[in-house]
Amino acid sequence: MLAAIGADSIDDLFEEIPADLINTNLDQVPPGLDEMELRRLVHQRARADGQYINFIGAGAYEHHIPAAVWQVATRGEFYSAYTPYQAEASQGTLQLLYEYQTMMASLTGMDVSNASLYDGASALAEAVLMAVRAQRKASRIVMPDTVHPAYRAVTQTIVGDQGIELISIEHDTDRGVIDSDAMASLDAEDVAALVIPQPNFFGNLEDIDALTNIAHEKGWLVIAVVNPISLAMLKPPGEWGDAGADIVIGEGQPLGIPLSSGGPYFGFMCCRQKLVRQMPGRLIGRTLDMDGKPGFTLTLQAREQHIRRSKATSNICTNQGLMVTAATIYMSLMGNSGLQTVANASHANTRILVDKLTAIDGVERVNDSTFFHECVIRINVPLDDAVRALEAQGIVAGLPLGKYYPAMQDCLLVCATELRTEQEMDDYALHLESIVSKRRLDPPSAQKM
Amino acid sequence: MSNLIFEKSSPGRRNAAPLHPGETAADDINDRFKRGTPALLPEVSEMQAVRHYTQLSQKNFSIDTHFYPLGSCTMKYNPRICNELAMLPALASRHPAAPSTTGQGFLACMHELQEILKDVAGMKAVSLAPMAGAQGEFTGIKMIRAYHDARGDDARQEILVPDAAHGTNPATAVMCGYKVREIPTHENGDVDIDALKAAIGPQTAGLMLTNPSTLGVFDRGITEIAGLVHAAGGLLYYDGANLNAILGKVKPGDMGFDVIHLNLHKTFSTPHGGGGPGSGPVGVGERLEPYLPVPRIAMQNDEYCLLDMDECPHSIGRLSAFMGNAGILLRAWIYARQLGREGMPRVAEYATLNANYLKARLEQGDFEMAYPERRATHEFILTLKQEKSDTGVTAMDFAKRLLDKGHHAPTTYFPLLIPECFLIEPTETESLEDLDSFITAMNEIRLECYSDPDTVKTAPHQMPVRRLDDVRAARKLDLIWPE
Numbered sequence: 020m021l022a023a024i025g026a027d028s029i030d031d032l033f034e035e036i037p038a039d040l041i042n043t044n045l046d047q048v049p050p051g052l053d054e055m056e057l058r059r060l061v062h063q064r065a066r067a068d069g070q071y072i073n074f075i076g077a078g079a080y081e082h083h084i085p086a087a088v089w090q091v092a093t094r095g096e097f098y099s100a101y102t103p104y105q106a107e108a109s110q111g112t113l114q115l116l117y118e119y120q121t122m123m124a125s126l127t128g129m130d131v132s133n134a135s136l137y138d139g140a141s142a143l144a145e146a147v148l149m150a151v152r153a154q155r156k157a158s159r160i161v162m163p164d165t166v167h168p169a170y171r172a173v174t175q176t177i178v179g180d181q182g183i184e185l186i187s188i189e190h191d192t193d194r195g196v197i198d199s200d201a202m203a204s205l206d207a208e209d210v211a212a213l214v215i216p217q218p219n220f221f222g223n224l225e226d227i228d229a230l231t232n233i234a235h236e237k238g239w240l241v242i243a244v245v246n247p248i249s250l251a252m253l254k255p256p257g258e259w260g261d262a263g264a265d266i267v268i269g270e271g272q273p274l275g276i277p278l279s280s281g282g283p284y285f286g287f288m289c290c291r292q293k294l295v296r297q298m299p300g301r302l303i304g305r306t307l308d309m310d311g312k313p314g315f316t317l318t319l320q321a322r323e324q325h326i327r328r329s330k331a332t333s334n335i336c337t338n339q340g341l342m343v344t345a346a347t348i349y350m351s352l353m354g355n356s357g358l359q360t361v362a363n364a365s366h367a368n369t370r371i372l373v374d375k376l377t378a379i380d381g382v383e384r385v386n387d388s389t390f391f392h393e394c395v396i397r398i399n400v401p402l403d404d405a406v407r408a409l410e411a412q413g414i415v416a417g418l419p420l421g422k423y424y425p426a427m428q429d430c431l432l433v434c435a436t437e438l439r440t441e442q443e444m445d446d447y448a449l450h451l452e453s454i455v456s457k458r459r460l461d462p463p464s465a466q467k468m
Numbered sequence: 469m470s471n472l473i474f475e476k477s478s479p480g481r482r483n484a485a486p487l488h489p490g491e492t493a494a495d496d497i498n499d500r501f502k503r504g505t506p507a508l509l510p511e512v513s514e515m516q517a518v519r520h521y522t523q524l525s526q527k528n529f530s531i532d533t534h535f536y537p538l539g540s541c542t543m544k545y546n547p548r549i550c551n552e553l554a555m556l557p558a559l560a561s562r563h564p565a566a567p568s569t570t571g572q573g574f575l576a577c578m579h580e581l582q583e584i585l586k587d588v589a590g591m592k593a594v595s596l597a598p599m600a601g602a603q604g605e606f607t608g609i610k611m612i613r614a615y616h617d618a619r620g621d622d623a624r625q626e627i628l629v630p631d632a633a634h635g636t637n638p639a640t641a642v643m644c645g646y647k648v649r650e651i652p653t654h655e656n657g658d659v660d661i662d663a664l665k666a667a668i669g670p671q672t673a674g675l676m677l678t679n680p681s682t683l684g685v686f687d688r689g690i691t692e693i694a695g696l697v698h699a700a701g702g703l704l705y706y707d708g709a710n711l712n713a714i715l716g717k718v719k720p721g722d723m724g725f726d727v728i729h730l731n732l733h734k735t736f737s738t739p740h741g742g743g744g745p746g747s748g749p750v751g752v753g754e755r756l757e758p759y760l761p762v763p764r765i766a767m768q769n770d771e772y773c774l775l776d777m778d779e780c781p782h783s784i785g786r787l788s789a790f791m792g793n794a795g796i797l798l799r800a801w802i803y804a805r806q807l808g809r810e811g812m813p814r815v816a817e818y819a820t821l822n823a824n825y826l827k828a829r830l831e832q833g834d835f836e837m838a839y840p841e842r843r844a845t846h847e848f849i850l851t852l853k854q855e856k857s858d859t860g861v862t863a864m865d866f867a868k869r870l871l872d873k874g875h876h877a878p879t880t881y882f883p884l885l886i887p888e889c890f891l892i893e894p895t896e897t898e899s900l901e902d903l904d905s906f907i908t909a910m911n912e913i914r915l916e917c918y919s920d921p922d923t924v925k926t927a928p929h930q931m932p933v934r935r936l937d938d939v940r941a942a943r944k945l946d947l948i949w950p951e
Contacts, residue, residue, distance in 0.1 A: 020825045020900065023832075029817045032824050033717065035686050035843050040718050043813050047587035049580075051808025054549050061802065064573030065558035071570055075563045078789050087518050089555065095532025096525035099546050101876070102743040107931040108534075108871050110469065111527035112742035118473050121948040125508035131947045134743070137599040140789035169789040172777075176761070176785035177606070180613060180645035224501050252494060254503050270789065277555070279798075280574050281564030281791030282599065283745035295945065301743065305469075305949075306941035309926065313469045314933035318941040325635040325882070334602045334639035337733075341741025344521075351473050351517040352483060355506040366494050389497055406567070415566045 071410070072443050074372070076393045076434030077220070077418040078139065078167050079284070080273045082248070082361060083438055085352045088275045092345040102301075102337070106316040112340065113315035116303040119347040126250045127243075127267040128257020129289035134301040135338040139244070139270025140170040142286030143214070144177035145299045145333060146242045146266045149290075150212035151183055152297045152332070153265075154240065157211035161234075163188040163197045165219035166244060168423040186210070192426070195221045195386045195395065199229040212240040215264070217256070218249060221432065222369070222393025223386075231260030240265040247287065248273045249391050251358035252366065266290045275349025276342050285339035285346065296322065299333035364437035365392035368444070372435040375448040381455040385430060393434040395420065395427070398451075400458040402429055405451065412450045469933070470527075472949055473510045473520050483514035527932045528742070529876045535902050537826075539847045539879040539891025540634070540682055542712045542734035547806065550737070550799040559798065564790035568773045574798070575772035578765045581801040582749075588812060589708075589728050590721025591751030595760040597792045601709065604729025604748025605640040605676070610784045611727060611752065611759040612674045612703045613644050618782070624673035624702070630659055632683050632883040634709060637676045646673060653885060657685040657839045659693060672702040679706070679723065680713045680845035682883045683838065684823075684891065694724025703727065703755075708748075711735045712819050712895070713846035716812030720751075727752045735815075736800035747796040758782035763791060818896035819846040826894055826903055833911045838886045847893035849886050856888050861917040861924045863888040868935060869916070869927035873909035 026032055033041070052060065073081055092098070096111060103109030103116075116134045123132035136142040147160050162171055162185045175185060186207060191198040196219060213234040217225050227243075234241045243256035243264035256264035272284035290298055296319065304318035322332045353361070369392045376382050381399040398405055402419050409416040421428035435444060494502075510517070529536070536543035554560075562571050582594045598604040609627065616624045627641035631650045638648040649667055654660040659677070675697045680686045687693070697704050706720040706728035712735045720728045732738045732747040752760060762783045763774040774791070777783060807815065823844040830850060831837055838849035852863045867877030867890070879891040894903060917924050928934065 020821055024821075024824045024828045026824070029821055032817075032820045032843060035688055036714070036718060037688065037691060040690075040722055042590070042719050042722055043716060045587050045716060045809045045812060047583045048809040048812060049584075049805065051811050052805050054806070057549060057802060057806055058553065060805070061553040061556065061559075061577075064576055065556045067573035068558050068562060068571050070558050070561060071566065073561075073563045073566065075565050077565050079564055081561065081563065085514075087514055091518055091521045091525070093551060094522065094525045096528045096530045097742055098551070098739045099531035100528045100742040101530075101536060101538060101541065101543060101740050105529070105867070105871065105877050106936050107868065107928050107933055108529040108876060109527075109742070110932045111524035114469060114472070114527070115521065115524055115742075117947075117949070121472075121474065122507070122509055124948045131945075137603065137745075137793075138788050138790075141599070141603075141787065167789065169786060172786040173788060176610075176787060177643075179785075180610065181643065182645070224497070228500065250503065251507065252497070252503060253501055255507070258504070277560035277795075278563050279554075279560050279795040280562045280571060281794040282788065283747075283793035283796050284789075285745075295947070302947060304941040305946040306937045306944075308934040308936050310934050312933060314936050315469065316936045316938055316941050318938070318945065318947075321942075330642075331635070331639040334606060334636050334643055335600070337600045337602070337744035337746040339741075339745045340743035341739060341745060344742060348517060348521050351510045351512060351520070352514060353509070354482060354511045355509045356482060356511075358507070358509065363494055366497075370496070389501070391497075410567060410570065415563060415570060418565050 071413055071415045073415045074417050074433050074435060074447060075415055077432055078169065078270055079278050080436055081278055081438055082273055082436050084275050084277065087352060088345050088348050091348050092341065097344050098341060103317060110315060113303050115344060115347050117305060117315050119343050120303060122347065122350050123287050124289055126247055126255065127289040128255030128263065129267055130292040131295050132287065132289040133298050134303055135271065135343045136286035136288055136300050136335065137339060138282065138284045138286045139268065140173035141177065142268040142288050143170045143244060144174040146268045146288060147174055147178050147183065149266060149297045149299065150240045150242060153294055154211035157209045158182055159184045159186055159207065159210045161186050161188060161210055161213040163190060163214065165190045165197055165221060166214055166216045167220045193386060195223045195388045196225050197230060199226050199233060202230060203233045210239050212242050214242045214244060216244040217253065218246065218391040221395050222390040223388040224391065227259045231264060235260065235262055243267040245269045246273060247271060248358060248362050251355065252362040265294060271342065271346050274346035276345060283339055283342055285342040297332065299335055301338050361437050368435035368437060368439050369394055372433060372444045375444055376451060379448065379452045379455055381459065382451065392436065393432055395430050395432050397429050398431060398455065399429065400455055402431060405454050408454050409450055414447050414450060470523060473512065474949055476512055476516055476520060477510045479511060481511040481513060534874060534876050535898060535906055536876040537878045537892045537894050537906060538876060539893040540709050541879065542893060542895055544737050544895040545897040546737050546739045547803060550802040553802055554795050554798040572772055575765055577798055577801045579767060579772055581797055581804065582765055584804045585730060585749055585751060588715060588719065589730065589751035590719025591728060592754050593757045593760060594749055594751045595764050596749045596797050597761040597763065597787045598729065598748040598750055599788055599793050600746035601729060601731040601748040602636045602640065603787055604750050605636055605707065606643055607750045607761050607784065607787065608705050608727040608729055609640055609644040611756045612705065614759040614784050615703065615756055616673055623670055626671045627673055628667055628675040630677065632681055632885055633676060633678065634682060634707060637707060657683045657842055658687045658689050661689055661692060664693065664696060668696055668700045672700050674703040674705055676705040676707060678710055680710045684845055684848040685839055685842045686845055690723045709734065710846065713816055715816045717816045721753060727756055732796060732800040737803045738796045738799045745793045745796050747793045747800065759784050761785060761787050815896050822894040822896060822898055822903060823847055826892060826907065829907045830910060833914065838889060847891055849889050849891050851886050852888040855914065855917050859917045859921045861921050863890060865925045865927060866913055869913045869924045870909060871928040872930040875906050875909055
């Protein structure tokens, strides 16, 4: 090969690089491992993590994933394919994405869906930018604090330098939801949109119809933040209020994606037809080929960075193709009835869990609002100690809320999906009862710790 | 097209994969919250779904089935072991909000990855948070902004971007509230230093640069460029899209860069997955470390932990709900451990060898190179402007004809400076036999441009569909079924 090039050595090929820049010292990179050694190392580390019985949701949910989902999604033809810019050589991925768009538009009750964004949180940031583009002069967003705290933080990071203000609204602490009367009387100028989560971060159901109508009367768009599994049971955002939500986003992970310590997941985004040209990310369209046969292609690319550069709707140039592949196969295997079963079973399990936990003296709900598959409970012992003690029993008890809501230092957000068994919930209740009762009989001041 | 999955659906058909339907009352939820009409999801058997998506997959090109000489995208082989280990149940089932004490094994891998990336980038600190290259760019420019803001230096309102840059660069600068000024490229392929000098000043917040550049050459003036930007008070941003060309040979930190993003789906071989997920960790020098996005992974009291805003008060903030594309980071770490210290420079060497071999052989086949006098890096550009003026065949036509010959098309019409161009990057994982097969196909098509241009202009002929009507797709939007 060097002879064909006319070079004496591989080093000659780097001759244009100034010699003082060559630096092959990689002290911090360990020597290479062969496949057997790697497998041993990773199995050992995975074992160290063990497997806990998980009762956290908070934006990522552990559901049953049918065996076929990842066996098909990791076929090399999906796993190692590039972005489908060469449509003729990518009809498989493109048709799958078109099917995905159809499924998501139907689940959310909207006209169109894009081919996905990075995750739920960044999808909210993109929805905010989109709403501001669509509303032209308005540049403020009403952001209730029942929206996932991380979603609010990510949105602030991403839109903060673009002259957009997020107006934070505190929830009604008696009910754990947005106060729609307070929303109706909110006097704010230049608002582009209201963000409505359903279910909200606490698991509670917001008064979506009233809130949607209030927003629309004020001339605001409605950005819905929803859980896709819940949509098999709950009213789709397209039917909220009199006119429905305008933009719908959410975390796609519950649709067949493993938790994997945080990613990769995918964000979904759907909207009304009239907003489609303001949408970020890839869109797949069906069209005809030279022979008049139908086929699929990327469309409305004139919105995107590789064409519009500094005038693009977003700098995004990837979607989460592999995760969407898995989610589409998941939805095909589940069908509507399968998704309904997951939604119902997760809802029923969380009710059972909450009943078992609140039967313990010293554990109670913070409000009696209707929830989907998550609920806030208050525990009258120091929460960190209780959570740690449960962890020692192999139970990840829930998400302590004090970090995000200072008034909720003793509150825990719990979730039981369809995967949790009666036995696991009994174990949780049993251990929690013993922790709480020990505290009752042996208060901290008397303890030798 | 194949029938859609919806067209294979039959009412009431189910499969065994989901739960058996049990109690479905949800009687505590008021009907006003509930769904009326069911969603349009397929009702198919498990076998129907598996066969449908397997058949769809077979209509794709992929690295596992075809050569992908796609410039600036680094389509190298994705080792199978990376996926197998990242999907181990104990790793795949861990909740991201579970206490870090339940994830010490996972966090050990992440911490090692941070250290490895720091070393290859020549940077002081790394954050694994960004979920794609474009988000890494956004992070980098936002940190530059935070740095200037913290110094009260608010006159810096401009980011300089070479005209050959990726489209994400100017789009990112605008997202961070900056104006963009383009710097022209010298005819030798390097940044035009005189134009840079004229553009730079107290309004300059920074310069975004890819080196080796998107023109497939190493910018020889990099040390001078870095000196000019720093002397003017600006910072240097390294777009890591082309890091594969110099992995283990040159460290961006040594070139004078203050911040870098790495595309793990390129250099560290994580899957492209038909368009994602990506992963774009950022590395920084000392000045920008306080601004790195959260969460960051640290070792405290012999335990790995995640640092959040409380511990990193100057951080530009959070970019994802949890921990970036954690499972992709895991695959990149496995790849890096497999390569090891001795394997990294070999990546750059073989990628560069393969590119220079292709360039030399295609030059011998009368293809015109954009920069014939320059060494190729891991990629190079050829232009088909002569073929177009002789025969009317465009780079697009030529690319489509390559599909018929069983090769994915190179990147076409990018960078925008070179007319009718192909940006060709073979990567280090292609064999000599595969490179030769591509050369043969290129030569055959070139001859065909002159002997039978219509066949090339109407290509592809062997794919599942012929060339698609993009104008119709945009005018008569059909984004969901049924219309």
